[in-house]
Amino acid sequence: MDLLIIFISAAVVNNFVLIYFLGICPFLGVSNKTEKAFSMGLATTFVMVLAALVTWLINNLILIPFNLPFLQYVSFIIVIASLVQFVEMFIRKTSSTLYRALGIFLPLITTNCAILGLALLAALREYNFIQSVVFGFAAGVGFTLALLIMAGIREELEMAPIPEPFKGAPITLIIAGLLALAFMGFAGLIAG
């Protein structure tokens, strides 16, 4: 039940992109085609689960026992950056199909603030190991969901007569605003 609440909360009620504003850069950049959006979402979800797992271990096995909270940000970001590198190398060696689908998105993920945000929020909320991993997965699902919805809308928009100055980022942001309002409808699902 507890895990279900964490999942619903991170995936829809407090959607990482639309409510917490994490991962806006890829959200604006990669949301023009549904297939691309889906691959990006998949790659991000994968890294998010791994990042949640590894940063939990670092935080609870090193930083907390040795009383080094001030190294949290430095160590988390290094871990995430190296993690992305490893995942890229691993995928390139093992599956060329997967690499072709996800490869180009991986470098972009390092500076995706959603990953660091996820690690920090999990540490801040003192989630246990399982909760952290579920949280990471849910955040990825929420990210993919937001990206897919946006990509679907933007594909339709290509035909729409948008005033010239509002093409691109401005209209995307305005639509994101409307989506964020729609997502507020999910709030209350977790209330006690």
Add this chain to the structure above:
Amino acid sequence: MNKIVRMIVVLGVIGLISGGTLALVYQWALPKIIENQIRETKAAIFKVLPETRSYKKVVKDELTYFECFDDRGERAGTAILCKGNGYQGEIKLMVGVNADFTKFTGLTILEQVETPGLGAKIAERKFFKQFKDLATKPPIAYVKGRPPEKPNQIQAITGATISSRAVVNIINKTVKEWLEIQ
């Protein structure tokens, strides 16, 4: 080979300088941070139990509460930390209970992320002052759209029933658990 050694040395030195600097800054900031936290806790306790002069923190069975004493050193009551899920995220609050565990002495909201302008009104005096002097048993109930008629009822905020109900449920649940271990 030389190149790899240089890479490792450079990264190591940067890491060491970074860690050392941060350790120093942390030494400087830590007392202030602790002081801020204590001041915050004190302010919250004083809000729910104004006669408190000193307090003792107790952590028991996942509950955190503060035994409070007045200026003559006698028990003034207890301030209990409560948390649970609201409409959009976690709500943290503190309730005061009088010395013989029968009545609430006050409520203050510590952290909330409810909808601004609607659910966030739980942090306004008009809402939380309703909890003062309610009995700790039976559980608090809420009514919508009209002033409460029966004892131990509060009026939910118009347009924010879920946030109001969440506050009521969080208090009822925590206080029940707390009464059981007294």
Add this chain to the structure above:
Amino acid sequence: MAGNPVKRNLSYEFLKGLWDESPIFRQLLGMCPTLAVTTTAINALSMGLATSFVLVCSATIVSFIRKLIPNQVRIASYIVVIATFVTIADLFLKGNFPDISKALGPFVPLIVVNCLILGRAEVFASRHDPFPAFVDALGMGFGFSIALTVLGTVREILGSGTIFGFLNFEPWVIMILPGGAFITLGLLIGLMNMIKERTK
């Protein structure tokens, strides 16, 4: 034309961050804090200042050590430098301004992944001397802070109706909700594009 090219150059490096290369309105960098903390003008300004501090310090340091760092580990080194200054800023806020620190929450540590900072380190500071790098970072930080404050002010006036005592209308709650953040920013960027078109 001869005059003083160095000086003109520097003032250009400083001012480009305000309009031509405004991090938020033109380059669309650092969007997370832009949207998240601009519910009030004061939060927006604090975030802008904290980011500028990190930006200026890390750009200067990166420029100083740029010749010592092997190319393969440069991004990793920059990230460590940036994360160090972010931690310093975070500890400073927690120690001296606990209320602001609480209001900004996890968005202070998230300055680490603000693409603007790594971007400036990689594009500018790693290729210029410390002083130009310092000026460039200062200008970008200034532009970032101004843009954040504009956004925060608009949202505070419309969303809370509180910024001036004499304002007295029913506030539009939507402006301080997440949706309002996206919509305000979208409209402001559109508006800037329109002005740019007209003045061409």
